[in-house]
Every structure is written in structure tokens, then in C-alpha cells.
Amino acid sequence: MLLSCQNVRKTFGTNLVLDDLSLEVDEHEVVALIGASGSGKSTLLRCVNLLTGIDDGVIRLDGEDITDPRADPDLVRRRIGMVFQSYNLFPHMTVLRNVTLAPDKVHKRAAAEIRDQAMEWLSRVGLADKADSYPDRLSGGQQQRVAIVRALVNNPRLLLLDEVTSALDPELVGEVLTMIRGLKDDGMTMVLATHEMGFARQVADRVVFLDGGRIIEAGPPSQVLGDPVEPRTRQFLARIIEAGRL
Numbered sequence: 001m002l003l004s005c006q007n008v009r010k011t012f013g014t015n016l017v018l019d020d021l022s023l024e025v026d027e028h029e030v031v032a033l034i035g036a037s038g039s040g041k042s043t044l045l046r047c048v049n050l051l052t053g054i055d056d057g058v059i060r061l062d063g064e065d066i067t068d069p070r071a072d073p074d075l076v077r078r079r080i081g082m083v084f085q086s087y088n089l090f091p092h093m094t095v096l097r098n099v100t101l102a103p104d105k106v107h108k109r110a111a112a113e114i115r116d117q118a119m120e121w122l123s124r125v126g127l128a129d130k131a132d133s134y135p136d137r138l139s140g141g142q143q144q145r146v147a148i149v150r151a152l153v154n155n156p157r158l159l160l161l162d163e164v165t166s167a168l169d170p171e172l173v174g175e176v177l178t179m180i181r182g183l184k185d186d187g188m189t190m191v192l193a194t195h196e197m198g199f200a201r202q203v204a205d206r207v208v209f210l211d212g213g214r215i216i217e218a219g220p221p222s223q224v225l226g227d228p229v230e231p232r233t234r235q236f237l238a239r240i241i242e243a244g245r246l
Helices: 042-049 073-077 095-103 111-124 138-151 170-185 199-204 233-244
Strands: 003-012 017-024 032-035 058-060 080-083 158-162 189-193 208-210 216-221
Touching: 003 233, 017 042, 017 058, 017 216, 032 042, 032 199, 042 058, 042 158, 042 189, 073 080, 080 138, 095 111, 095 138, 111 138, 138 158, 138 170, 170 189, 170 199, 189 199, 208 233, 216 233
Parallel strands: 032 189, 032 208, 080 158, 158 189
Antiparallel strands: 003 017, 003 058, 208 216
């Protein structure tokens, strides 16, 4: 068991966002979180990466309680990569510098080692020729692939992806999907929040439907997306189908 969330509760003021939520993720597993906006998907990812504190419960990574107040968030985040929908690339830095900044400044790794690893990843995703370019010279799909490479260059145990295709034009979504499929083939453990049901169907080993901060239904994509058991899941998917997104 690589990741374990047990009875996690999170509120923002009077708004209960995560309600006694429990989720386990095995090593090499890809879990897709689906649900309406406000269902708790992004908050759960932020809690796992210690960007948002929890009010109750326990989150463990490789058996270690990372929500223990004595845990060092910086050390924990060295084992977790996180990618946001908005890329968050530094516009004044080249692609290569964006990718190598954290390993250099935060993790103090050798410059030659970092560069070699960064160039290897950029080559794998077809962006080696963009290493000296600035983000504004890249398409959205290229920027998102750079953001994913930036998360991977630290060799994370777990990769968190928060709506990484939602800011992209439809024709660019495929670029990112192809990259994530490759990571799955490599055995990367991933938890991803997505509104794209086709994306979840293609890359996930398990789909988890959240509603009101609770897990309503979980299982293989064929079951949850194709033959859901819970009425609330069926209602959610009916709206997705109506919107043409399944």
C-alpha cells in the first residue's frame, strides 16, 4: 500500500469539503477521482501533498503518517509530484530551467545529474528541442507536458494530477493523455482528478466517484462509468452524457 487516507475530514469555515473519507492506493495503481466541482477532488490532492492541512484523520505514504505535525512537509513532498491545471511555469525561465530549478535549489542535487535527467525526460516526451525556449513559445499541451516533467525529475513515489487537461484545447488533450499513458506503462503510481470521463476510462485502473466530500462509488472504469450501482453516480454520469463528455 503506497498511499492510505483514513477517515480524512476537512472543512473551510462551515463548508465540509472532505467528510470522513478513506482511500487506499496500491503501488503502480492509477486512480481517477471524478465528481462535480466542489465534490472534494482537488482538496483531497492538496491534502495528500500537504498544501492543505486536514482537520481529522490520517494520511500515510509508504506507511509513514505524513499528517503527523512532526513530519517535515519538504521531505514528504520530495516523494510526491503534483501537477496543476494552470501549468504554473515560470515565464522568465527556459523550459530546462523550469524543470531543474527545484532539484537544484531545494534538493541540492548535482547540476550535471539534474540536467541529464531533465533532458532525458524532455526527450521522452518530444520536447528536447524546446529546452532553451520560454513557456510563452509553447502550446498549452507542451506547457503541461513540461509541468509534468518538472514533477517527475525528482523521481516521486506518487504523482498527483489535478485537472491537467481542463485548460487545454480539445486537440491538445491527446498530447497529455499520451504522456500519462506512457507513465502508466512505466508503473508510475498516480492519483488524478478529472472531468474528462474518456480520460478516466483510458488511463485509470480504478475510478472513484466523490460527492459532497464522500466516496459514493469506486471500482474499475468499466463498472463505475459503464454500469454504476449507486443512483447518485448514475445521475452524475447522465449529466455528463448530456453534456457530451462521456
